[in-house]
Amino acid sequence: MSSGKLRAAASVAMRWNYRVWGFGEAIALRGLLRAGDALGDLTPFGFVHGIMRSWLGRGVARSNEDHVGAGRELIELYKRTHDVQFLDAAKKLAALNASFPTGPNGERYHRGDTPGWRWQIWVDCMDVDGPFLAALAHATGDNAYFEQAVGELLGYARTLQMDNGLLFHGFERHCGRNGELWARGNGWALMGLVDTLILLPRSHPAWSELQQRTVALVDALAHRQDPSGMWHTVINDGETYLESTLATMAAYALREAFEHGVLDSSRYEEMESKARAAMHSQVKEGTLQLVSDATPVGARAVYASRPFGVFPWGQGPLLLALCQEVE
Numbered sequence: 439m440s441s442g443k444l445r446a447a448a449s450v451a452m453r454w455n456y457r458v459w460g461f462g463e464a465i466a467l468r469g470l471l472r473a474g475d476a477l478g479d480l481t482p483f484g485f486v487h488g489i490m491r492s493w494l495g496r497g498v499a500r501s502n503e504d505h506v507g508a509g510r511e512l513i514e515l516y517k518r519t520h521d522v523q524f525l526d527a528a529k530k531l532a533a534l535n536a537s538f539p540t541g542p543n544g545e546r547y548h549r550g551d552t553p554g555w556r557w558q559i560w561v562d563c564m565d566v567d568g569p570f571l572a573a574l575a576h577a578t579g580d581n582a583y584f585e586q587a588v589g590e591l592l593g594y595a596r597t598l599q600m601d602n603g604l605l606f607h608g609f610e611r612h613c614g615r616n617g618e619l620w621a622r623g624n625g626w627a628l629m630g631l632v633d634t635l636i637l638l639p640r641s642h643p644a645w646s647e648l649q650q651r652t653v654a655l656v657d658a659l660a661h662r663q664d665p666s667g668m669w670h671t672v673i674n675d676g677e678t679y680l681e682s683t684l685a686t687m688a689a690y691a692l693r694e695a696f697e698h699g700v701l702d703s704s705r706y707e708e709m710e711s712k713a714r715a716a717m718h719s720q721v722k723e724g725t726l727q728l729v730s731d732a733t734p735v736g737a738r739a740v741y742a743s744r745p746f747g748v749f750p751w752g753q754g755p756l757l758l759a760l761c762q763e764v765e
Contacts, residue, residue: 440763441477446724447760448473448482451753456489460732461562461626462751464508469757471514476764483518490515490524498527499534505548505563507531509570513577528574535567536586541611544593557611560735561623564594564605564630572637588644591634595627595651603651603658604673608735617735619673622751625687628655629755632691636698649700656701659688660709667716671730671741678742682720682728683752689714690759717759726752 451466467486474482490511498504498512509531516524538546541559548563549555568591575583598605598615605627607617617623631652638645662673664680671681692710696703703710720727729752730744 440760443718443721443724444473444757444760444764445477445479447721447726447753447756448477448479448724450724450748451750451757452482452485454750454753456750459504459507461506461560461566462732462749462754464506464511464566465754466750466757467508467511467754468514469754469761471511472761472765473757476761486511487515487519494523494527499530502534502538502549502551504531504534505538506566509566510573513570513573516577525577528570528577532571532574532583532586535571535590541593541597541609543596544589545597545609546590546593547611558616558735559594559597559609561594561598561605561607561620562626564591565626565633566630567591567594568630569633569637572634576637584638584642587634588638588642588648591630591648592644595631595648598627599651599655603654603656604662605655607733618675618738618741620733620741621669621671621673621681621684622687622730622733624655624659624673625684625691625755628652628659629687629691631655632695632700635700636694652695652700656692656706656709659684660706663709663712667712667714667719668728671744672738675738675742678738680728681730682717682726683730683755685713685716685720686726686752686755686759689717690755690762693759693762714759717756721756726756 451470456463470482470486512524512528538548540546545559547557568587571583571587597609604619605624606615607620607623609615635648668680668685670676670678672678695701725748729749733744
C-alpha cells in the first residue's frame with residue numbers, strides 16, 4: 439500500500455512549478471530522489487536532474503535568494519553522476535552562506551539585500567543550512583564544513599529555542615524573537631537537527647548540545663501532540679486549526695533518529711506512531727491534506743488564517759516518510 443501512495447505522491451510533487459527557490463522546493467526534490475530509489479524508477483531522478491541542470495545554467499549562488507536553494511540535492515546529483523559541476527556549485531552555495539553577517543549567537547542573516555528582512559532570521563533555515571553543510575563535509579572530506587554547519591545550526595537554536603524546548607518562528611535583531619510557536623517551523627527545526635546529528639561525528643564537541651536540544655524539542659512536542667496525532671498550527675493555542683505538516687515531518691525525523699541512534703525509540707515510539715498514522719489519514723490521491731500556505735512571521739491571526747492547499751513543503755516530507763516504509 440505504501441508503494442502505491444509513494445508513487446502517487448511523487449506524481450503530485452512533479453506537478454509543482456519549480457521556478458523560484460523557497461522553503462519547500464528543496465525538500466520536495468530530495469523526496470523525489472529518494473522515492474525514485476525506493477521504487478526503482480528513474481523518472482524522479484530525470485525530473486530533478488533537469489531542474490538542477492537549469493539552475494547550474496542560471497548560475498548557483500548568484501544572489502542571496504539562493505540561500506534556500508537545493509544544496510543537499512546538488513551533492514546527491516554529484517554522488518550519482520560524478521559531475522563535478524554539481525559539487526562546485528555546492529561549494530559556491532556554502533561560500534554564499536559563509537558571506538552572510540552573523541548575530542550574537544552565530545546565527546546568519548540571509549537577506550541583507552532586502553530592507554524588511556535585513557536583520558531577521560527564520561526557523562525554517564535550520565533544515566536548510568546545517569544538514570547541507572554537514573553533507574558537504576562528507577562529500578569533500580573538508581571538516582571546515584562541519585564547523586560551518588554547527589555554527590549556523592547552534593546559532594539558530596540558541597536564538598530561537600525557548601526553555602520549554604519549542605522554537606519561535608523568527609528573530610529580528612532590534613525586536614528580539616517574533617512570530618509564534620509555529621507547528622511547521624518546529625518541524626523544520628526537528629528535521630534539521632536530526633539530519634545534522636546523523637551526519638556530524640559523535641566526537642564533535644557540539645554533538646551533545648545539539649542532541650540535548652533535540653530531546654528538549656521532542657519532549658515538548660510530545661506534550662502538545664493532539665490525540666489525532668497532529669498539532670495545532672500554533673502549537674500552544676488549541677483554538678487554531680490542526681495542520682498536517684508537523685506530523686509528517688515528525689514521522690520522518692523520529693524514525694530517522696531511531697534508526698541512527700540519535701533518539702531513544704522506546705521513549706518516543708508512541709509519538710512517532712501517532713504522527714505517522716495522522717499523516718496516512720490525510721493522504722488522498724497522493725496529496726497530503728491540511729497543509730497550510732506559506733506563512734510569514736506575524737501575529738497569531740496570520741497563522742490561524744492561512745488557507746490549505748497542495749505545496750512542496752507538504753509533499754516533500756510525505757515522500758521522505760513514505761520512503762521509510764518502502765525501502
